[in-house]
Amino acid sequence: MTAPHPPTMRGLLNADGGVPVPRPAARPSTEPEPGDLVPPRPPDEFDPGWVGLGETLPAGTAMLCVTGSGSTKQPRLSLTWHHARTVQSAPNQPELPRLGLSLARLMKEAAEEADATPVRPGREGPWSAAYYQVRNWWQYQSTLVRWIRELFATAPQPRLVIWDNTAHNIPWELFYHQPSATSGSGPEGWLGELVPVVRWTSVHDGPRIAGYSAAQHVSKGSLLMLEEESLAVPDDGFTRYVVEPRVHSIDELMQRLDGTGEPPGLVMIRCHGFYAQSASEFTIGGPSLNRFTGYSMRTLREFQPPVVLNSCASGQAIQDKQLPGRPVRSFVELFLRYGASAVVAVNGDIDIDHSHEFATRLVASAAERPVNLAAALQEHRRYYCAELGRQRPGRDPKDVDEDYKHFLTSFLYVYYGHPDTTLHLTQPADGATGGDGTGRQEGAAL
Structure with a gap:
């Protein structure tokens, strides 16, 4: 008995008379329309990269989230930027806390120097020195500089929310914005002077710790x-x-x-x-x-x-x-x-x-x-x-x-x-008002 020959490719292709095998009808898509999508559940703990953080912000408003990491001896900051439905991050920034960017500390040191040393003609005073120190704090923060420039370039009336969950007391309003010499990106000046700056912090009240409430x-x-x-x-x-x-x-x-x-x-x-x-x-x-x-x-x-x-x-x-x-x-x-x-x-x-x-x-x-x-x-x-x-x-x-x-x-x-x-x-509804206080302690701090 002769062994059967193995099937050829031509034979296989003609096995059904050359008629293509019918394919099953495509199943209707079950994906919902974009407008029907349910937003993801907010995280239980603060997540600076959660895309839902910027959803409730008015148009032209960006959010900068600031979180701390590392030990108290070697602190680091992580910056997260929410703007125009995008999220960008700059993790593990050691420079900002290392510089000690606390306006309270800087002003205390300037006040102590002003009390100890009188300002002399031709020499820089302690408050002037503090001013220029702040102005030059930001020149190495290239990522932050780029984000702020993008905000000025894309928003006609920019606003900024800064969610700072650290105790470094960084004066973000004193970020000095200098437009690019080649492309330009808005006016030059101090951020808190140029735009309305809003602060926020995690609120220890259930979901408010993770969401902008x-x-x-x-x-x-x-x-x-x-x-x-x-x-x-x-x-x-x-x-x-x-x-x-x-x-x-x-x-x-x-x-x-x-x-x-x-x-x-x-x-x-x-x-x-x-x-x-x-x-x-x-x-x-x-x-x-x-x-x-x-x-x-x-x-x-x-x-x-x-x-x-x-x-x-x-x-x-x-x-x-x-x-x-x-x-x-x-x-x-x-x-x-x-x-x-x-x-x-x-x-x-x-x-x-x-x-x-x-x-x-x-x-x-x-x-x-x-x-x-x-x-x-x-x-x-x-x-x-x-x-x-x-x-x-x-x-x-x-x-x-x-x-x-x-x-x-x-x-x-x-x-x-x-x-x-x-x-x-407005004035009180019944027309009654309280009285003025008396006395004053001049020159002291609150």
Whole structure:
């Protein structure tokens, strides 16, 4: 018996008469349309690279996320940039913390030198030296420079949210933007002068630790004010807007915030603050950061007024030394957690005169018309930038150096909240107003 020949390729191709084998009909696609896609669940812990962080930001607004890593002896920063639906990162940046970019520290050193050594003609004063030191901090941060230039190049009215979960106290508003000499990218100047800069921090309140929970808020009403008696100024301009006689202690203010009186449009706290790296020693108006957690502040939860913490160190943060990568604690975070829609605070020691001027200017502006709080801080900085630019030859060197001090001081104020939150101050509904304080302690810090 002859063995069968193996099938040939021609035979296989003609086995079905050359008719192609019918293919099954394509199954209908089950992929949903882009508009039906369910957004991913937010992370349980803060993730600076989570794409959902920038979803709620207004057009033309970028977000810079700053996180810490490494040990306290060798700290590193990681920067993450959210803009135009893209996310970019620059991990493990050791230079920024190594330089000690703390405006509070820099100003303290300048103040000590100014007290010890008089400014002499022809020599640079301590405040001028601090100014130029800040201006040159950023020249090696090439990635950050590129991101900021891209923002100016692509957004007609750029705004920036800086989510800083570190305690390095870096003055991001003092980033000096210099357009490229070849391509150009917006005007030259200080970031906090050129654009409204908004701060944010992780809020220790469930999902708020991982998501940007700031919401646009339109605040309208009168002023609820705490002012230590030693800081009061007669006829200070606050009186007609104060909802009731201003209180003079934190405990009095907290009783008012637990009461049922007229809801305030703004809460202002003007008292002394003292920074410490321990939550039991970091204080505003006497009570420590730890003790503040014992207050309920029901008025904040119900009406969400903005809060101005017009006190030394009120904007600084503390970090658990054992967990350098974890979100920080601060008075700003506490007031946001307890219901404030926005917080204005101070990132270092500020003198009484400047703090009073800032407060009166903010109140006067908000009484005339609704003001955007981020823009109000931008205007405050612009004022002192312009003053610095009007220097004339022949002035006393000490006065010239003081102009640099006032400039740097204006950048101590930082704003936490939503880019579009506004404030409009009105007189109390019943026409009753609180009284002015009396007395003043000149030249000291808050």
